[in-house]
Amino acid sequence: xxxxxxxxxxxxxxxxxxxxxxxxxxxxxxxxxxxxxxxxxxxxxxxxxxxxxxxxxxxxxxxxxxxxxxxxxxxxxxxxxxxxxxxxxxxxxxxxxxxxxxxxxxxxxxxxxxxxxxxxxxxxxxxxxxxxxxxxxxxxxxxxxxxxxxxxxxxxxxxxxxxxxxxxxxxxxxxxxxxxxxxxxxxxxxx
Amino acid sequence: xxxxxxxxxxxxxxxxxxxxxxxxxxxxxxxxxxxxxxxxxxxxxxxxxxxxxxxxxxxxxxxxxxxxxxxxxxxxxxxxxxxxxxxxxxxxxxxxxxxxxxxxxxxxxxxxxxxxxxxxxxxxxxxxxxxxxxxxxxxxxxxxxxxxxxxxxxxxxxxxxxxxxxxxxxxxxxxxxxxxxxxxxxxxxxx
Amino acid sequence: xxxxxxxxxxxxxxxxxxxxxxxxxxxxxxxxxxxxxxxxxxxxxxxxxxxxxxxxxxxxxxxxxxxxxxxxxxxxxxxxxxxxxxxxxxxxxxxxxxxxxxxxxxxxxxxxxxxxxxxxxxxxxxxxxxxxxxxxxxxxxxxxxxxxxxxxxxxxxxxxxxxxxxxxxxxxxxxxxxxxxxxxxxxxxxx
Amino acid sequence: xxxxxxxxxxxxxxxxxxxxxxxxxxxxxxxxxxxxxxxxxxxxxxxxxxxxxxxxxxxxxxxxxxxxxxxxxxxxxxxxxxxxxxxxxxxxxxxxxxxxxxxxxxxxxxxxxxxxxxxxxxxxxxxxxxxxxxxxxxxxxxxxxxxxxxxxxxxxxxxxxxxxxxxxxxxxxxxxxxxxxxxxxxxxxxx
DNA sequence: GCATAAACGAGACGGTACGTCGTGTCTTTGA
DNA sequence: TCAAAGACACGACGTACCGTCTCGTTTATGC
Numbered sequence: 031x032x033x034x035x036x037x038x039x040x041x042x043x044x045x046x047x048x049x050x051x052x053x054x055x056x057x058x059x060x061x062x063x064x065x066x067x068x069x070x071x072x073x074x075x076x077x078x079x080x081x082x083x084x085x086x087x088x089x090x091x092x093x094x095x096x097x098x099x100x101x102x103x104x105x106x107x108x109x110x111x112x113x114x115x116x117x118x119x120x121x122x123x124x125x126x127x128x129x130x131x132x133x134x135x136x137x138x139x140x141x142x143x144x145x146x147x148x149x150x151x152x153x154x155x156x157x158x159x160x161x162x163x164x165x166x167x168x169x170x171x172x173x174x175x176x177x178x179x180x181x182x183x184x185x186x187x188x189x190x191x192x193x194x195x196x197x198x199x200x201x202x203x204x205x206x207x208x209x210x211x212x213x214x215x216x217x218x219x220x221x
Numbered sequence: 222x223x224x225x226x227x228x229x230x231x232x233x234x235x236x237x238x239x240x241x242x243x244x245x246x247x248x249x250x251x252x253x254x255x256x257x258x259x260x261x262x263x264x265x266x267x268x269x270x271x272x273x274x275x276x277x278x279x280x281x282x283x284x285x286x287x288x289x290x291x292x293x294x295x296x297x298x299x300x301x302x303x304x305x306x307x308x309x310x311x312x313x314x315x316x317x318x319x320x321x322x323x324x325x326x327x328x329x330x331x332x333x334x335x336x337x338x339x340x341x342x343x344x345x346x347x348x349x350x351x352x353x354x355x356x357x358x359x360x361x362x363x364x365x366x367x368x369x370x371x372x373x374x375x376x377x378x379x380x381x382x383x384x385x386x387x388x389x390x391x392x393x394x395x396x397x398x399x400x401x402x403x404x405x406x407x408x409x410x411x412x
Numbered sequence: 413x414x415x416x417x418x419x420x421x422x423x424x425x426x427x428x429x430x431x432x433x434x435x436x437x438x439x440x441x442x443x444x445x446x447x448x449x450x451x452x453x454x455x456x457x458x459x460x461x462x463x464x465x466x467x468x469x470x471x472x473x474x475x476x477x478x479x480x481x482x483x484x485x486x487x488x489x490x491x492x493x494x495x496x497x498x499x500x501x502x503x504x505x506x507x508x509x510x511x512x513x514x515x516x517x518x519x520x521x522x523x524x525x526x527x528x529x530x531x532x533x534x535x536x537x538x539x540x541x542x543x544x545x546x547x548x549x550x551x552x553x554x555x556x557x558x559x560x561x562x563x564x565x566x567x568x569x570x571x572x573x574x575x576x577x578x579x580x581x582x583x584x585x586x587x588x589x590x591x592x593x594x595x596x597x598x599x600x601x602x603x
Numbered sequence: 604x605x606x607x608x609x610x611x612x613x614x615x616x617x618x619x620x621x622x623x624x625x626x627x628x629x630x631x632x633x634x635x636x637x638x639x640x641x642x643x644x645x646x647x648x649x650x651x652x653x654x655x656x657x658x659x660x661x662x663x664x665x666x667x668x669x670x671x672x673x674x675x676x677x678x679x680x681x682x683x684x685x686x687x688x689x690x691x692x693x694x695x696x697x698x699x700x701x702x703x704x705x706x707x708x709x710x711x712x713x714x715x716x717x718x719x720x721x722x723x724x725x726x727x728x729x730x731x732x733x734x735x736x737x738x739x740x741x742x743x744x745x746x747x748x749x750x751x752x753x754x755x756x757x758x759x760x761x762x763x764x765x766x767x768x769x770x771x772x773x774x775x776x777x778x779x780x781x782x783x784x785x786x787x788x789x790x791x792x793x794x
Numbered sequence: 795g796c797a798t799a800a801a802c803g804a805g806a807c808g809g810t811a812c813g814t815c816g817t818g819t820c821t822t823t824g825a
Numbered sequence: 826t827c828a829a830a831g832a833c834a835c836g837a838c839g840t841a842c843c844g845t846c847t848c849g850t851t852t853a854t855g856c
Contacts, residue, residue, distance in 0.1 A: 064815085074829095078819080139333035184383075184406055187386050194382055211372045215379060254838075264807065416798085446841085455803045456843095523771055523773070563787075573761065574757075577760050578764075582714070605823060607821085609821075614832090635810085637810085637811060646832095
């Protein structure tokens with residue numbers, strides 16, 4: 031057996047685009063496979079052939095659909111405080127947009143809902159972003175800007191966690207001032 | 222006219238108990254209104270009469286069903302580091318249990334799903350716990366254990382956020398060592 | 413045993429009126445106990461205390477609510493054909509009104525639905541009307557206007573059945589010409 | 604695009620069979636869509652996709668499920684009285700069975716309940732049977748066995764109406780003697 | 795009169811069935 | 826051989842009524 035039609039890249043992109051658009055329009059709860067298929071002009075089977083569940087599509091849409099911040103290394107101006115500020119402010123602003131908020135809420139819902147999605151997202155979204163953060167922190171430690179025993183993973187998780195908390199409480203959107211305070215706190219301590 | 226049968230406290234409790242048990246057995250995704258009603262020996266309408274959504278029931282079950290940590294003030298041994306450690310360790314351990322993990326995942330899913338639930342939970346769950354934490358921190362500042370310009374709200378949100386992040390990534394359960402590192406970082410800074 | 417409040421005639425009438433009105437507005441299917449109670453300004457229990465089922469209320473409403481033709485003996489002009497015509501035309505015209513059609517459809521639905529209702533209605537509605545018809549026919553036989561072996565019960569049931577058929581097929585409302593033809597047929601035969 | 608799975612004949616028949624069986628077991632009131640779906644091993648949506656209401660399913664079950672008398676022309680022995688007797692006796696006996704009684708009660712309830720069902724049943728059940736009866740009567744008239752001005756439609760409706768009346772009053776099942784009397788009356792008159 | 799007690803309105807209760815929606819699978823036709 | 830279209834079995838949804846069960850409140854005796 032040789033032949034057979036190849037996977038349609040057009041359909042793949044149409045599905046991810048549809049998922050992203052629907053996600054931003056109505057949130058994770060409104061998002062259905064039927065709606066994705068309809069919007070994308072695609073059969074449901076085409077979705078199930080390549081993704082195992084709604085969460086998997088959402089995860090892919092988040093990763094490829096341009097919803098998230100691009101996965102680029104943190105700037106290195108030589109000053110860790112400046113760079114962390116810049117990073118945290120950028121995320122803070124991103125999460126202030128409807129797009130950013132919707133993304134995180136959807137991913138969080140998907141994560142809380144489905145263990146396999148949690149794993150995929152961690153591996154391909156959270157982990158890489160955290161890694162970039164750690165890389166910059168490690169470089170700072172090498173440069174003597176952080177204490178030699180500074181707990182880099184802890185710092186990274188605290189920075190991300192503070193963002194998460196702001197979004198999930200949904201009370202007030204995080205501000206750049208909050209971001210600066212967090213950086214200040216993490217670097218300087220409260221004592 | 223004032224008549225009409227009064228709300229059944231028995232049913233109310235049976236519903237919250239059933240919701241809690243099913244949550245711990247199968248997670249938020251397995252939790253259905255039908256199952257709650259069946260387990261509680263109650264008509265579905267009795268649930269819908271008093272709660273607007275699954276999330277609202279879960280929120281109530283968390284608050285009244287003994288799922289969450291009791292809302293007691295942080296101890297005050299006089300040493301803020303000891304007390305924060307104790308608090309964060311207690312939560313960390315609580316979140317290590319199936320009960321605690323299930324609770325937070327369910328509440329997070331409910332939060333991400335439904336804005337009204339998010340508000341209720343913030344007001345009656347997150348906010349009060351955060352307030353207790355802030356109270357202790359303020360007292361520490363008053364006692365000179367924290368810098369006079371220490372950003373108490375930021376400290377509180379960072380402590381909670383770090384917990385949240387650990388649970389949601391679902392990779393490894395948070396450990397007491399992590400807790401200690403976070404407290405250390407927040408009090409002493411990384412610089 | 414001493415006192416005790418007496419049955420409220422006001423409520424009884426309000427219930428029957430409400431049932432009748434709702435029946436004419438929406439048919440038997442739309443008719444619910446809740447709606448009757450609401451419209452009558454009455455508790456549901458007051459209905460269940462005195463009637464056993466929806467059908468029983470409907471039967472009573474039909475009998476007392478002025479929905480049906482009054483139960484008066486057929487006129488006796490001395491000519492049986494004239495009198496039967498008059499009787500059948502009156503019913504035909506009654507069944508042409510929305511009220512009459514609604515009544516029969518509702519009673520038929522109730523009859524087909526519920527055996528006990530069928531019995532009550534037969535005993536207090538169908539039977540008495542049929543009896544009046546038979547009485548007149550017997551008198552006609554006595555007067556020699558019908559053959560001495562004329563099957564009076566059969567004639568009666570055929571006259572009523574023809575009405576029923578017209579209403580139930582719901583195609584065209586019965587006309588007075590139809591009525592006359594039926595009387596003619598029954599008295600004169602087709603042979 | 605023309606694709607798409609075709610309607611499942613297996614499911615269609617299973618639904619009609621289940622409806623028929625449940626009808627005979629418990630009557631129209633006991634018949635529920637859930638029960639039909641369960642018995643037929645079919646999703647409820649498959650029922651709602653093709654029928655609009657319970658009545659519509661019952662109507663179809665009656666028409667296709669072998670509940671009704673087969674739609675065959677009346678015999679023509681040359682003697683109209685014999686043939687009408689045979690026809691009316693056959694129906695009378697059919698309506699004496701649990702199956703026949705259940706059928707007519709169900710169809711009547713459906714008819715009284717739902718106008719659209721009434722139309723379908725009239726067109727596909729009542730009308731055709733009445734037409735066969737009329738055909739035979741017309742032939743008799745042509746053969747001089749009926750008066751040349753005999754009101755054939757009236758005769759047909761009277762014959763059917765008498766049957767209907769017997770079944771709906773539910774008092775005593777109709778007998779073959781009743782049938783003979785009706786035929787005699789219609790052909791010979793009571794005068 | 796004043797206790798007794800039944801009927802009243804209101805409306806929550808445990809249930810059953812409703813008709814709809816979404817899931818993930820299966821089948822058909824067309825490219 | 827893949828893809829669209831869409832029917833399928835399944836199961837949860839949220840609603841409507843059912844008939845029963847408290848709740849106070851009202852109204853009639855009869856002690």
